[in-house]
Amino acid sequence: xxxxxxxxxxxxxxxxxxxxxxxxxxxxxxxxxxxxSNTGAWLDKWARETPSNIFLAERxxxxxxxxxxxxxRDAVRAIASSLAARGMDASTPIVIMSGNSxxxxxxxxxxxxxxxxxxxxxxxxxxxxxxxxxxxYVLNKVRPAMAFVDDASRYGAAISRPELEGVEIVASLTDxxxxxxxxxxxxxxxxxxxxxxxxxxxxGPETLAKILFTSGSSSDPKGVLxxxxxxxxxxxxxxxxxxxxxxxxxxxxxxxxxxxVFGGSHNTLMMLAHGGSLYIDNGKPTSSGxxxxxxxxxxxxxxxxxxxxxxxxxxVHEMETNMALRKAYFGDLDMLFYAGASLPxxxxxxxxEMAIEIRGKLPLMISSWGMTETAPATLMVHEPIGRxxxxxxxxxxxxxxxxxxxxxxxELRVKGPNIMTxxxxxxxxxxxxxxxxxxxxxxDAVRFVNPDDPDRGLIFDGRVSEDFKLLTGTWVQAGRLRLxxxxxxxxxxxxxxxxxxxxxxxxxxxxxxxxxxxGDTTSEGAIIDGALQSAIENRLRSMAKxxxxxxxxxxxxxxxxxxxxxxxxEVTDKGSLNVRKIITRRADLLERLYDNxxxxxxxx
Numbered sequence: 001x002x003x004x005x006x007x008x009x010x011x012x013x014x015x016x017x018x019x020x021x022x023x024x025x026x027x028x029x030x031x032x033x034x035x036x037s038n039t040g041a042w043l044d045k046w047a048r049e050t051p052s053n054i055f056l057a058e059r060x061x062x063x064x065x066x067x068x069x070x071x072x073r074d075a076v077r078a079i080a081s082s083l084a085a086r087g088m089d090a091s092t093p094i095v096i097m098s099g100n101s102x103x104x105x106x107x108x109x110x111x112x113x114x115x116x117x118x119x120x121x122x123x124x125x126x127x128x129x130x131x132x133x134x135x136x137y138v139l140n141k142v143r144p145a146m147a148f149v150d151d152a153s154r155y156g157a158a159i160s161r162p163e164l165e166g167v168e169i170v171a172s173l174t175d176x177x178x179x180x181x182x183x184x185x186x187x188x189x190x191x192x193x194x195x196x197x198x199x200x201x202x203x204g205p206e207t208l209a210k211i212l213f214t215s216g217s218s219s220d221p222k223g224v225l226x227x228x229x230x231x232x233x234x235x236x237x238x239x240x241x242x243x244x245x246x247x248x249x250x251x252x253x254x255x256x257x258x259x260x261v262f263g264g265s266h267n268t269l270m271m272l273a274h275g276g277s278l279y280i281d282n283g284k285p286t287s288s289g290x291x292x293x294x295x296x297x298x299x300x301x302x303x304x305x306x307x308x309x310x311x312x313x314x315x316v317h318e319m320e321t322n323m324a325l326r327k328a329y330f331g332d333l334d335m336l337f338y339a340g341a342s343l344p345x346x347x348x349x350x351x352x353e354m355a356i357e358i359r360g361k362l363p364l365m366i367s368s369w370g371m372t373e374t375a376p377a378t379l380m381v382h383e384p385i386g387r388x389x390x391x392x393x394x395x396x397x398x399x400x401x402x403x404x405x406x407x408x409x410x411e412l413r414v415k416g417p418n419i420m421t422x423x424x425x426x427x428x429x430x431x432x433x434x435x436x437x438x439x440x441x442x443x444d445a446v447r448f449v450n451p452d453d454p455d456r457g458l459i460f461d462g463r464v465s466e467d468f469k470l471l472t473g474t475w476v477q478a479g480r481l482r483l484x485x486x487x488x489x490x491x492x493x494x495x496x497x498x499x500x501x502x503x504x505x506x507x508x509x510x511x512x513x514x515x516x517x518x519g520d521t522t523s524e525g526a527i528i529d530g531a532l533q534s535a536i537e538n539r540l541r542s543m544a545k546x547x548x549x550x551x552x553x554x555x556x557x558x559x560x561x562x563x564x565x566x567x568x569x570e571v572t573d574k575g576s577l578n579v580r581k582i583i584t585r586r587a588d589l590l591e592r593l594y595d596n597x598x599x600x601x602x603x604x
Contacts, residue, residue: 003364003383003384005361005362005384006334006361006362006363006364006384007361008244008334008335008364009243009244009247010241010242010243010244010364010382010383011030011240011241011242011243011382011383012382012383012455013381013382013383013392013393013455013456013457014028014029014030014393014455015027015028015029015393015394015454015455016028016029017454022403022404023401023402023403023404024401024402024403024404024410025399025400025401025402026393026394026399026400026401026402026454027394027398027399027400028241028393028394028395028396028397028398030240030241030396031240031396032233032236032237032240032396032397033236033237033239033240033396034236035205035229035232035233035236035417036232036236037203037204037205037228037232038112038113038203038204038205038207038228038232039109039112039113039209039228039231039232039269039272040076040109040112040113040200040203041232042269042272042273043069043072043073043076043109043113043272044073045275046069046272046275047069047070047072047073049275050069050249050275051068051069051070052068052069052070053068053069053249053275053277054066054067054068054277055067055068055069055072055271055272055275055276055277055278056072056102056105056106056277056278056280057102057277057278057279057280057300058101058102058279058280058282059280059282059296064279064299064300065102067102069275072106072109075106075110075188076106076109076110076113077110077113077190077196078110078187078188078189078190079106079107079109079110079111079113079114079187079188079190080110080111080113080114080196080199080200081114081190081191081192081194081196081199082110082186082187082188082189082190082191083110083111083114083116083146083187084114084191084194084196084199085191085193085194086145086146086168088114088116088145088146089114089115089116090115090116090117090207090208092116092144092145092146093116093117093118093119093142093143093144093145093211094107094111094116094117094118094119094144094145094146094147094148095118095119095121095138095139095142095144095146095147095148096108096118096119096120096121096147096148096258096259097121097123097125097126097135097147097148097149097155097158097159098123098126098148098149098150098151098154098155099123099150099257099258100255100257100258100263100280100282101150101172101280102280103148103150103172103184104120104148104150104258105258105268105278105280106188107148107170107184107187108120108210108258108264109272110187112203112209112228113200113203114196114199114200114203115199115200115202115203115207115208117208117209117210117211118209118210118211119138119142119144119210119211119212119213119223120210120212120258120259120264121134121135121138121213121259122134122257122259122260123257123259125138125158126149126155126157126158126159127154127155127158129157130568131569132157132158132161134221134569135158135161136161136163137220137221138213138221138223139161139163139164140163141223141424141425142211142223142424142425144164144167145167145168146167146168146169146170147159147164147167147168147169147170148169148170148171148184149169149170149171149172150171150172150173151171151172151173152169152171152173152174152175152176152177152178152179152181153173153175153176153177153178155171156176156177156178156179159171159177159178159179159181160178160179164179168182169181169182170182170183170184170186170187171183171184172184203228204228205227205228205229205232206227206228206229207227207228208225208226208227209226209227209228209230209231210226210231210264210265211223211224211225211226211424212224212226212259212260212261212264212265212372213259214372214373215578222423222424222426222429223423223424223425223426224261224372224373224420224423224424225420225421225422225423225424226261226265226375226420227420227421229417230375230417230418230419230420231265231269231375231418233375233397233416233417233418234265234266234269234374234375234376234377234395234418235269235270235273236397237377237395237396237397237398237416237417237418238270238377238380238395239273239274240395240396241380241382241395241396242335242364242382244334245270245274246274248303249274249275249276249277250270250271250274250276250277250302250303250304250334251271251276251277251279251300251302251303251304251332252267252270252271252276252277252278252279252302252303252304252305252306253279253281253293253296253297253300253301253302253305254267254268254278254279254280254281254302254306255280255281255282255283255284255285255289255293255311256306256307256308260372261370261371261372261375261376262306262339262340262370262376263306265375265376266306266370266376266377267306270304279296279300279302281293281296281297282296283295283296284311285307285308285310285311285314287514290314290318294318294322294325297325297328297329298324298325298328301328301329301331301332301333302332302333303332303333303334303335304333304334304335304336304337305329305333305335305336305337305363306337306338306339307337307338308338308339308340308341309338309340309341309342309343309344309347312336312338312343312347312351313344313347315329316347316350316351316354319354326354326357326358327358330354330355330357330358330359330363331358331359333355333359333363334363334364335363335364335365335366336351336363336364336365336366337365337366337367337368338367338388339367339368339370342388342389342460342483343367343388343389344388344486344487344490345387345388345389346490347388348365348387348388351365352365362384364384365384365385366380366381366382366385366392367380367381367388367390367391367392368380368381368391368392369391369392369412369444369446369458369460371442373419373420373433373440373442374414374416374418374419374420374440375418375419375420376418377395377418378394378395378398378400378414378416378418378419379391379392379393379394379395379398379400379457379458380392380393380395381393381457385457389459389460390449390456390457390458390459391446391457391458391459391460392457392458393454393455393457393458395416395418397416397417397418398414398415398416398418398419399414399415399416399439400412400413400414401413401414401415401437401439402446408447408448408451409445409446409447409461409477409480410445410446410447411442411443411444411445411464412442412444412445412446413435413439413440413441413442414439414440414442415438415439415440419440420433420440443463443464443465444460444461444462444463444464445460445461445462445463445464445477445479446458446459446460446461447459447461460479461477461479461480462477462478462479462480462482462483463478463479466478466479466498466579467479468500468501468502469501469502470500470502470503470504470505470506470550470551471502471503471504472504472550474549474550474551475551476498476500476506476551477551478498478579481498481506481551481552481554482496482497482498484543484552485498485508485540485543485554488539488540488542488543489510489536489539489540492512492513492532492535492536492539493510493511493512493513493536494511494512494513494514494563495511495564495577496508496509496510496511497509497511497577497579497582497583498554498579499583499590499593503594505550505553505555505556505594506550506551506553506554506555507554507555507556507557507558507593507594508540508554508556508557508558508593509557509558509560509582509583509586509589509593510536510557510558510559510560511560511563511564512532512559512560514563516532532559533559533602536557536559536602537557537602537604540554540557540602540604541604543604544604554604555603555604556593556594556601556602556603556604557593557601557602557604558589558592558593558598558600558601558602559600559602560586560589564577564582565585568581568585569581570582570585
């Protein structure tokens with residue numbers, strides 16, 4: 001049906017509910033679209049039907065290097081034959097050690113066409129020497145047959161690791177390579193001796209396509225076995241409830257990293273599934289990278305926009321004064337999609353206001369819930385809701401199990417064709433990931449928007465594993481309390497960490513916004529702005545006064561001079577805080593937080 005507010009063809013939320021043994025089982029009443037057998041089926045289809053339509057593009061010099069579907073298919077088939085000629089198959093993974101690029105995309109699709117799994121890694125694992133322990137862990141875990149980087153010189157330290165001895169190194173740029181490398185152009189030459197039709201015919205739904213490593217916030221990263229069925233079913237699930245995607249080829253300008261399932265599977269394959277265009281944004285939402293994003297969006301704006309909340313906040317801030325960006329961004333925008341965390345409501349509202357100003361109507365503004373283990377979308381909003389924080393209803397083909405607690409908060413478990421079968425080389429963790437009924441144990445909690453109307457969907461309510469008990473035995477729902485604290489401290493802080501495990505009171509680590517500290521922010525010599533400290537104290541007092549019990553009352557806080565450290569794994573590759581690592585690494589500051597005599601302590 002056509003939605004009046006957005007003008008898009010949408011399927012309204014419609015779910016079925018069943019009670020069983022105290023649990024709630026929730027499914028979609030929307031039929032699932034047909035599922036193709038592998039990603040190559042999409043590429044072959046669009047190469048035949050729309051051969052000249054742009055599929056992949058990246059900035060090159062002063063312009064764009066753009067490749068149409070037929071050209072991409074030729075390159076993919078050449079790469080697939082080169083891999084097959086080397087005897088590569090599902091048992092010979094390819095580690096991709098550099099970030100998003102056109103060659104990265106071609107290699108990934110070529111490997112999928114030949115049935116060879118790829119292992120895309122966060123580029124900081126290779127570029128930051130202090131993060132090489134993560135790189136070494138993965139290399140020892142998967143034992144790759146090939147490793148790819150876009151620049152052999154820039155990634156020289158990583159490709160020189162002894163763990164890669166005897167592994168074929170492929171690079172787009174080979175100048176000043178510290179080790180022997182194969183030029184990427186050699187893979188593009190292909191091998192005519194290979195029966196590629198026969199090779200590709202063996203690639204089916206159960207063929208391993210990727211090994212995606214989780215961020216490992218509480219333990220070593222786990223390699224999620226991502227099959228062709230998981231990825232192809234997930235795009236069919238999404239298309240079932242967002243039929244407007246099938247009405248015209250979508251277009252995105254996207255920076256989200258391909259080592260993460262959001263950018264690398266969800267967004268990239270959505271373009272491929274619908275004959276769309278993926279423009280690779282060489283920027284990102286950082287102080288140094290965002291100027292590239294501004295230029296790129298003005299050059300090649302999308303019909304869909306995917307981002308994390310901090311990225312949308314930066315866009316809104318820039319568009320307040322940059323009318324060229326505002327007009328380009330909203331001019332042809334059908335959908336705006338956020339994930340990774342809840343979008344602040346003031347950012348949501350301002351995006352709506354700007355869209356109305358430029359287009360005269362709203363884009364569809366939505367979010368979803370998923371994990372690396374779920375390929376990823378499992379719950380999704382697919383109707384206008386007018387507010388942030390909702391993660392939607394089950395997608396077609398999935399089954400959701402909700403175990404309620406005493407506050408209508410539910411633990412979330414899931415089944416479906418998009419759910420993994422296990423982890424690479426780890427039978428014990430694979431078995432532990434599922435309950436006795438075969439549901440994936442997610443560790444996440446949700447609650448109903450309206451308990452009397454399940455069609456309105458669910459709200460994310462934190463990680464069950466992040467909850468803790470105070471000394472009194474009172475459970476603290478840390479995820480929900482963090483969101484409440486961020487809302488209370490809106491505009492004053494960058495992020496917060498809830499503390500208090502086995503303590504008598506709840507405390508708060510506060511990360512201020514950049515520029516709010518004077519002096520060396522890597523030491524205790526930084527000076528806290530007095531007005532900032534006073535404003536934080538006043539807002540926390542108001543929050544504590546309204547709290548209904550000790551589980552919701554923050555009584556103390558400390559402002560941290562040093563920002564979250566990437567090299568020390570305090571920030572995951574998805575950009576979220578690694579709470580356990582922060583509390584462990586900053587144990588001395590945790591003690592100061594509970595020292596009533598410490599002069600830096602904010603008492604509430």
